[in-house]
Amino acid sequence: MAARTASAALVILGVGSLVFLLIHLVPGDPVEAMLGEGARAADREVLRAALGLDRPLAEQYLGYLARTASLDLGQSFAYQRPVADLLAERIPATLELALAALTLALLLALPLGVLAARHRGGALDTGAMGFSLLGAAIPNFWLGPVLILVFSLWLGWTPVSGREGAASLVLPAVTLGTGLAAVLARMVRSSVLEVLAEDYIRTARAKGLRESSLLWGHALRNAWLPVLTLIGLQLGGLLAGAVITETVFAWPGVGSLLIEAIQARDYPVVQACVLLISLTYVLVNALTDLVCAWADPRVRG
């Protein structure tokens, strides 16, 4: 556990530093973005000094590290507000979308994968895997607008974008969830197939069990374990903000905040977002490992 924490801290430090350096290396100037092109040179210099951007890069870097270590994420250049407040506003939206998408993905992927494995080579299998291939192949930036076109503009069932009420959650959740479900269903199928070939499944059959209790009681309990790891990875990705989907639906989450901040060269916000993303990944992965260990008596020991 100590080793894990240390390696996690190292990962976060590494990611934070890399982002700091990259963002200062790419062309673009926050001062220009804030004041516009017509601003006078003197005004720019004043603002640059006020933001601390005139100091050497190494000094800025050390300052950034020191502030981050004391949990101070700084002020947003663009909003003139503490970054922590901005994040606090956006995180619930991302969390809501992530959980909705994951739930939908699980509800689709588990039955689909298990049934496909059960009827391997049959019409159901072909259909499920066809859907899965489609789901994995269709990009979210295409699916999102198509869903908006059909359900919001033609049928008028859901709002076009934004985050107002449960109805507005449906389309982004479907856009994200189907993509996840596609990958998950394949994983569930291959994992269940692998387990169905195991000796203990033959034992269970020899006991006289029905196919259904065999599948859900014996096979899925084992097939679950590799799938859990994948779910953990996907959840990490979702919590990090589904950048494209959030942008398409103007969903006020961490992902769209990150995009706005990058466009405005709002360094503190970009850095804070990336830090949050890497922290989330590390935490979710650690959590996944714990859940896996708990679910597998051989590891639980």
Added chain:
Amino acid sequence: MVSPLLQVSRLTTRLGGEGQPVRVVDGVDLEIRKGETFALLGESGCGKSMLALSLMRLLPPSGRIVGGSVRLGDTDLLALPEGAMRRVRGGRMAMIFQEPQTSLNPVLTVGQQIAEAVRLHDGTTRRQVRERVQGLLQAVGIPEPARRVDEYPHQLSGGMKQRVMIAMALAGDPELLIADEPTTALDVTIQAQVLRLLKGLQRETGMAVLLITHDLGVVAETADRLAVMYAGQIVETATSAGFFADPAHPYSRRLMDSLPSPEKRAGRLAVIPGRVPPLDRPFTGCRFADRCHRVMDRCREIEPGWHQPSASQGVRCLLWAEGRPESDVPATGAAAGLVRIAAEPSRQPLVLRVDGLQVHFPIHRGVFRRVVGQVRAVDGIDLELYAGRTLALVGESGCGKTTAGKGLLQLIRPTAGVVRYGGVDLAGLKGRALRRQRKDLQIIFQDPFASMNPRMLVGDIVGEGLQALGLEPNRARRRARVAELLGQVGMSAEAADRYPHEFSGGQRQRICIARALAVEPRVIVCDEPTSALDVSVQAQILNLLKRLQDELGLAYLFITHNISVVSYLAHEVAVMYLGRIVERGTVDEVLDDPKHPYTRALLSAVPVVDKDKRREIIRLEGDMPSPSSPPEGCHFHPRCPEGIAECRQAYPPPTRLSETRSVRCLRVSA
């Protein structure tokens, strides 16, 4: 005559698609009576397991029963709808499998898995289920059933798992238990426990057992009647006594002759050339004809029908068409009588000497991976290897014999001890100096399927050592040498341009031997080289190893758990228990007159074909303790039938009984 419990007639099963179906079971007739043990005998790939799965209607998805009938009592099993068949499975007819390690669901407790079977077939109420589960565990001799119910399979030893499997099978009070190689994966002392348990349960419940096995010894000791299966057909049926007294089919005869035994050690073992023919095409004539040593011209034209050498014996062989054939020529050169060699100590030069070899593995635990203990896999052993001689290192799984072999070769660095070879201590060598010595010390592994890189050509596998050690940098000369090596192990030179998967298990083991020979070693560690092979193939490999030893003066350290192989091949024997050698001596000394109680129990548990040679089985209780916490004093005392109070105090020092022999037991005096 009483009506049989199970009647199988003309049963035919196919595997695979319409294009090229494989007839794994081809017109099999069988009868099993109430309460008897019926053995189905044969080599791998002859259709035994598929027959068993057909009876249970548990074939893999590509399998189909295409003809015949199976009647259990008055029920026609093949006509039952699936729902009714499910009630038969695990109810009137239960099955246990070969690999207890993989046959239990790892994420469910033992109790949950047995309870499932109980609920399905027993009609007991919820409250009684747990009681019944504990009762079943008790019946199969699992200590502390109340605690064991809540354990997971990985917490149990192999023997315990097989007991759990049996408990599960008993839940429905079956009339017939199908046991598919139930003890093949177990050690002999555990095998003896499980076989005795099955016999006892049979006496109590009156169930019949269909025992599927390739082990003639197990059949001889447990079966009432038997059938020999070859290439999807039954070729001989007989009572057990009648069969072992006089096997009628040439295949049966050869199977028996290929078993290694002390009487055969001066000569070569009988081998059955070739392999079981593929079953995807129609046969004309006898299926065994191509491998038969008594084949006649008409064997290839006429499919043999059933002939009756005696009232209780049936054989499918044309030799018997006109009554009893002339008796078989003895297959081995040693049938002339017992030849005793190796009784005297070796006069060959000493090649390698091991003193006080220890291999300990640290156990890490906790946040900081602290070392909390040591697994004492090998805990101070001495060995000497002589040119042209074989030392057999014998013991059950987990006793440290494989680790000892690897420690000797420095494939695992020993914790302590000296391995003296050619004037240097190998244990002290590193890097280039050690690599130079590798040429002389080679190893052959147990599993010829896993010990070769599947993406490398056989020629490259065999020649790799020559290249790596810089012995033969010239490509053309290396090729020639590889061809020569392949010839030496009885393979054609063309094999060099093919991949390992194109060869059978026996052929692969030959390739592995050629690989080891390539660098002209003086010592070869053979780590269970035949335990993954059928008996007839085992005989080929043992013959080959013996011939190579005679020709090249190799010293073998032969690691095995198979006592009959030891008696055939070895000159000296060392018996290992929990990391230490408890008894050593020449083959005759140890096998004919074992002194250590463990050696005695081990030898007594080996199933023997010959009735006159059977010993009273010495019961060993429980399993081997863990080498991380060996018992105080003599490691064997908690299981020892002859233990006394002093055994607990200190590990007994070696007692020398002769120039070649020593035993570490307080009860043995010089």
